[in-house]
Amino acid sequence: MKGASRARSLMRKLLPPPLPEMAGAAGRTIIMYHGIAKSNFTKFNYRFIGTADFEKQLLFFKKHFNLVSVPDYFAGAGAKDKITAAITFDDGYANNHRYALPLLKKHAIPATIYVSTAIAAGLDILLPDLIDIFSALNSDVVNACGMIFKKNAQGYYFETKTGSLLREMEREWNIEQKKELRSVLFKKADFRNKKELQDYWQLLNSSEIKEISDSGLVSIGAHGISHHAMTFVAEKDIEKEIAYPKAYLEEIIGKSISGIAYPYGMYDRKHVDLAAKAGYTEQLAVDLQSPEDKNDKRLACRIGLYPNMHCNEQIASVVEHAKKNQG
Numbered sequence: 001m002k003g004a005s006r007a008r009s010l011m012r013k014l015l016p017p018p019l020p021e022m023a024g025a026a027g028r029t030i031i032m033y034h035g036i037a038k039s040n041f042t043k044f045n046y047r048f049i050g051t052a053d054f055e056k057q058l059l060f061f062k063k064h065f066n067l068v069s070v071p072d073y074f075a076g077a078g079a080k081d082k083i084t085a086a087i088t089f090d091d092g093y094a095n096n097h098r099y100a101l102p103l104l105k106k107h108a109i110p111a112t113i114y115v116s117t118a119i120a121a122g123l124d125i126l127l128p129d130l131i132d133i134f135s136a137l138n139s140d141v142v143n144a145c146g147m148i149f150k151k152n153a154q155g156y157y158f159e160t161k162t163g164s165l166l167r168e169m170e171r172e173w174n175i176e177q178k179k180e181l182r183s184v185l186f187k188k189a190d191f192r193n194k195k196e197l198q199d200y201w202q203l204l205n206s207s208e209i210k211e212i213s214d215s216g217l218v219s220i221g222a223h224g225i226s227h228h229a230m231t232f233v234a235e236k237d238i239e240k241e242i243a244y245p246k247a248y249l250e251e252i253i254g255k256s257i258s259g260i261a262y263p264y265g266m267y268d269r270k271h272v273d274l275a276a277k278a279g280y281t282e283q284l285a286v287d288l289q290s291p292e293d294k295n296d297k298r299l300a301c302r303i304g305l306y307p308n309m310h311c312n313e314q315i316a317s318v319v320e321h322a323k324k325n326q327g
């Protein structure tokens with residue numbers, strides 16, 4: 001008996017988790033991806049999905065869901081006995097152009113990529129990616145922005161006085177602090193010429209952004225100037241932080257930008273009004289902050305997919321999110 005039960009438990013470990021039961025499933029949701037990489041290789045970036053899992057998910061969504069564009073989702077698109085979903089990508093990685101665009105075209109699936117204008121602000125890499133890759137490659141003590149950072153046993157850099165993690169602290173930093181950290185880390189380890197790492201940090205350039213937009217299938221949205229969390233942007237800078245990326249990206253694509261995704265999903269009521277004033281008709285968060293936000297048609301929540309879960313569990317999490325979000 002003991003052997004049989006051990007065999008059963010081993011089978012459970014080897015068998016993939018089941019795909020969700022779709023009969024009668026209905027609801028609405030927006031799916032949030034970040035990067036797409038050749039494989040689920042999480043050493044350098046824990047936000048990127050491998051191309052094989054990504055395509056498997058696209059095929060599942062295409063078969064079972066009513067897939068719509070983000071503008072159609074906000075216009076209220078729905079289906080009685082089906083889950084309605086829109087697909088989005090945050091940050092604007094070159095790998096979206098390299099791996100996601102061909103697959104979206106192959107399966108004729110609409111999507112929107114929310115692009116940070118970090119390059120225009122003088123940052124060729126987003127801080128979360130820089131910190132992740134640097135931490136995977138180095139263990140040196142880092143002295144930046146008047147603080148000292150050391151690596152803990154889990155491989156994360158922390159500030160020695162407060163114990164706060166660098167990857168969490170940087171959300172609150174302004175562009176000067178971000179640039180200083182970038183230059184300190186690149187002086188210690190400039191990995192930008194390492195070809196095998198480029199998929200994990202490279203951002204879309206202007207011609208790739210234009211090519212994506214010209215596809216007519218995948219559209220471009222805004223995602224802040226240099227990936228600041230809106231809630232930490234100084235009062236005097238907030239209107240620019242929201243409005244500038246729209247004008248900047250419209251100049252590149254020659255089309256109007258209608259959507260904004262909040263970096264880290266962080267926003268408050270003031271930002272919702274400012275974004276509407278700037279002309280955005282689609283505002284994307286992750287979790288909505290209040291009951292008032294749930295009734296605000298200018299805003300929508302999303303479900304993020306990450307490779308720390310099995311591909312099937314990621315699909316199941318989307319179905320669960322949509323079922324709960326019937327509105």
Ligand SMILES: [Zn+2]
Pocket residue numbers: 090091223227262263264
């Ligand atoms: Zn982001």
